[in-house]
Amino acid sequence: MSWETKNYSILLVEDNKLNQTVVKFTLKRYGYNIDVANNGIEAVEMYKEGTYDFILMDVMMPEMDGLEATKIIRDQEEGDERIPIIALTADIMVANEEKCLENGMDAHLSKPFDVDHLFKVLTELDL
Numbered sequence: 001m002s003w004e005t006k007n008y009s010i011l012l013v014e015d016n017k018l019n020q021t022v023v024k025f026t027l028k029r030y031g032y033n034i035d036v037a038n039n040g041i042e043a044v045e046m047y048k049e050g051t052y053d054f055i056l057m058d059v060m061m062p063e064m065d066g067l068e069a070t071k072i073i074r075d076q077e078e079g080d081e082r083i084p085i086i087a088l089t090a091d092i093m094v095a096n097e098e099k100c101l102e103n104g105m106d107a108h109l110s111k112p113f114d115v116d117h118l119f120k121v122l123t124e125l126d127l
């Protein structure tokens with residue numbers, strides 16, 4: 001599959017500026033549109049305003065964390081709407097991944113961000 005031919009619009013939710021830059025830099029090389037939310041509150045607002053193919057959601061954030069933001073987004077979805085939410089976490093514990101899935105996220109990526117891992121997850125999610 002050629003990932004350059006995809007036309008993803010992505011909401012990146014991440015409080016760390018360096019991580020924001022790394023993910024944006026990596027994904028813009030593929031021509032994707034990336035919007036950035038700095039915390040869960042901004043993520044919920046931007047989800048409401050925008051149309052995204054999926055969300056990359058950091059879990060640990062000030063103001064509102066990724067688990068709570070995911071819960072609010074899921075509560076706002078109507079009918080069979082379900083935006084894919086991929087968790088980003090700094091730790092690779094299986095328990096952490098299970099917690100993300102239990103809280104309404106669809107997949108999990110560990111940091112540092114690895115684009116090949118993202119593409120594997122997108123394939124699994126049929127995106």
Ligand SMILES: [Mg+2]
Pocket residue numbers: 014015016058059060061
């Ligand atoms: Mg964070």
